[in-house]
Amino acid sequence: MKYDVKAFELLSNEEIADGIFDMRVKNDELAPLAKCGQFAHVYVPSKTLRRPISVCDSENGVLRLVYQVKGEGTKIMSEMKKGEAVDILAPLGNGFNIEKGKRYCLIGGGIGVPPMLYTAKQTENPLVITGFRNKDLIILQDDFKNAGAYSLFDVEGNNVPTSWAQLLIFSSGYYIIQIIVDISSRKLFIRRYDIENDRWQEWGNIIMT
Numbered sequence: 001m002k003y004d005v006k007a008f009e010l011l012s013n014e015e016i017a018d019g020i021f022d023m024r025v026k027n028d029e030l031a032p033l034a035k036c037g038q039f040a041h042v043y044v045p046s047k048t049l050r051r052p053i054s055v056c057d058s059e060n061g062v063l064r065l066v067y068q069v070k071g072e073g074t075k076i077m078s079e080m081k082k083g084e085a086v087d088i089l090a091p092l093g094n095g096f097n098i099e100k101g102k103r104y105c106l107i108g109g110g111i112g113v114p115p116m117l118y119t120a121k122q123t124e125n126p127l128v129i130t131g132f133r134n135k136d137l138i139i140l141q142d143d144f145k146n147a148g149a150y151s152l153f154d155v156e157g158n159n160v161p162t163s164w165a166q167l168l169i170f171s172s173g174y175y176i177i178q179i180i181v182d183i184s185s186r187k188l189f190i191r192r193y194d195i196e197n198d199r200w201q202e203w204g205n206i207i208m209t
């Protein structure tokens with residue numbers, strides 16, 4: 001069976017950050033089929049179209065769906081209560097193919113972060129880099145650490161120049177190299193993160209002409 005529609009039992013639906021909810025739903029047949037990177041289509045009463053929400057985690061028959069209240073559908077989801085039956089079509093999408101023996105660097109921001117948790121749990125010793133708009137929207141950092149990931153996060157306007165236009169991060173061995181283009185000052189900042197010593201090292205600033 002690839003996917004199906006089933007009633008999942010709602011175990012919990014908690015607000016974990018400003019407007020962001022962590023819904024746990026149980027179905028022993030469908031939840032174990034989910035691969036990292038796949039999503040669930042949640043039926044919302046009174047709405048014709050299902051709402052797509054990524055699989056944040058799947059363990060012991062429980063799917064974890066972390067979602068942000070955006071419009072009417074997700075608002076109704078946020079009001080669903082423990083014990084309710086949630087009609088879910090899952091798992092959908094191709095998911096990610098994780099190769100054993102490779103080290104992965106997972107990069108994401110905001111509400112794009114939840115599917116990275118299940119992915120981190122499928123990889124060995126991953127490096128997880130996440131960014132959030134403000135400190136009230138930071139999510140899942142403890143979960144990443146519990147999954148054995150090395151997790152770094154940043155808040156926009158905190159550690160990076162506010163007018164950054166592009167942020168490129170590579171993982172090369174034990175270093176993360178960050179290149180920040182600050183359009184307003186026409187500067188390119190380069191710094192590297194030394195994981196073993198847990199600190200950033202400036203590599204230099206280049207003035208763009």
Ligand SMILES: Cc1cc2nc3c(=O)[nH]c(=O)nc-3n(C[C@H](O)[C@H](O)[C@H](O)COP(=O)(O)OP(=O)(O)OC[C@H]3O[C@@H](n4cnc5c(N)ncnc54)[C@H](O)[C@@H]3O)c2cc1C
Binds near residue numbers: 051052067071075111
């Ligand atoms: C594959 C996939 C995975 C997603 N995973 C997550 C997740 O893990 N967490 C999370 O918070 N959000 C996720 N989203 C976005 C989430 O589906 C939308 O925020 C949600 O559908 C908004 O519904 P609403 O009724 O609250 O908003 P409304 O604005 O009222 O929605 C109006 C209509 O637009 C459709 N719609 C809205 N946003 C999207 C969208 N991004 N893609 C397709 N149709 C959309 C809805 O189905 C509805 O028919 C995902 C979207 C996709 C496509």
